[in-house]
Amino acid sequence: MEKYCTNHPFSEAHWYCKKCQTSYCFPCVEKKGFKFTKDDKHVHICPTCKRMVEWTGIGHVSDNVVIATTKALFFPLSPFALIVVVTLYCVGMLFSNNMYINECLFALIWAAIGSYAMTVLDHTIQGRNVTPPFTAVPVPDLFNHVLSVFKQSMIYLFTAVLFFGAMSINNPPLAYAILFIAALIFPLGIMKSLASGSYRSFFDLSSFNKIFMKTGLEYLVIMILFVPVIAIFHLMTVIQPALAVSLACYLMIAIYRLMGQMILKCHVELNYPLNYENFKARYSLETMHGFKA
Ligand SMILES: [Zn+2]
Ligand SMILES: [Zn+2]
Numbered sequence: 001m002e003k004y005c006t007n008h009p010f011s012e013a014h015w016y017c018k019k020c021q022t023s024y025c026f027p028c029v030e031k032k033g034f035k036f037t038k039d040d041k042h043v044h045i046c047p048t049c050k051r052m053v054e055w056t057g058i059g060h061v062s063d064n065v066v067i068a069t070t071k072a073l074f075f076p077l078s079p080f081a082l083i084v085v086v087t088l089y090c091v092g093m094l095f096s097n098n099m100y101i102n103e104c105l106f107a108l109i110w111a112a113i114g115s116y117a118m119t120v121l122d123h124t125i126q127g128r129n130v131t132p133p134f135t136a137v138p139v140p141d142l143f144n145h146v147l148s149v150f151k152q153s154m155i156y157l158f159t160a161v162l163f164f165g166a167m168s169i170n171n172p173p174l175a176y177a178i179l180f181i182a183a184l185i186f187p188l189g190i191m192k193s194l195a196s197g198s199y200r201s202f203f204d205l206s207s208f209n210k211i212f213m214k215t216g217l218e219y220l221v222i223m224i225l226f227v228p229v230i231a232i233f234h235l236m237t238v239i240q241p242a243l244a245v246s247l248a249c250y251l252m253i254a255i256y257r258l259m260g261q262m263i264l265k266c267h268v269e270l271n272y273p274l275n276y277e278n279f280k281a282r283y284s285l286e287t288m289h290g291f292k293a
Pocket of ligand 1: 005006007008011024025026027028
């Protein structure tokens with residue numbers, strides 16, 4: 001499978017014809033309205049032999065790990081994301097000696113972090129490169145979005161409490177073990193849950209090897225970024241709470257951006273059904289290079 005189209009050397013190839021053994025870009029394949037099954041409303045055919053071409057996904061054209069990671073680390077500093085981070089810093093200033101208010105405040109802050117991070121991931125796997133605006137989640141999807149954020153938050157909260165507990169009974173080795181195991185399984189667990197649409201796959205570690213081999217360094221970066229997030233309650237006792245929550249927000253946006261990129265890269269291994277229509281505009285000749293085929 002070639003990275004670029006046979007006819008357009010500057011255009012990434014997303015289709016492959018087995019018969020001609022040729023790779024094509026979006027403008028090259030012909031889209032035919034043809035009802036195969038209920039879900040498959042159209043097929044794409046080879047411009048040469050007129051047989052069906054295969055969608056090769058986008059895993060083979062993803063950014064390399066250094067570029068992808070650098071971009072993801074700067075991602076939370078772009079407009080909407082930065083507003084979220086700064087706002088949460090300001091809200092974090094309201095932490096006081098009142099435990100009751102603090103708990104409510106933390107729940108509120110965490111809900112905002114989790115829900116924005118999830119929106120970032122959704123945007124990423126739809127092939128979008130800008131930070132999502134606050135109205136990014138369509139109203140009909142709102143319930144599922146909130147439910148998904150809630151389920152993930154419970155997993156985070158449970159782990160964070162375990163870590164904090166181990167730290168407060170002066171058992172750092174246990175705390176670090178919790179931290180390490182959580183950082184190791186969280187990225188895969190979340191990616192699998194989102195790819196399959198069910199949180200039952202969270203602890204299914206079956207394709208860990210394949211994913212880790214393919215993403216290696218990127219996976220390690222996510223693990224490291226996860227450490228302060230899982231240690232959030234401990235972090236809040238070490239540094240200013242407002243700083244801790246805004247740092248957690250920055251990290252969560254970067255982590256979810258990276259996880260989104262990893263889902264795109266490993267969509268085959270994760271069985272995630274990528275929608276080619278989402279990538280059509282992004283990779284078409286006009287948008288990528290400013291000229292027509
Ligand atoms: Zn082409
Ligand atoms: Zn062909």
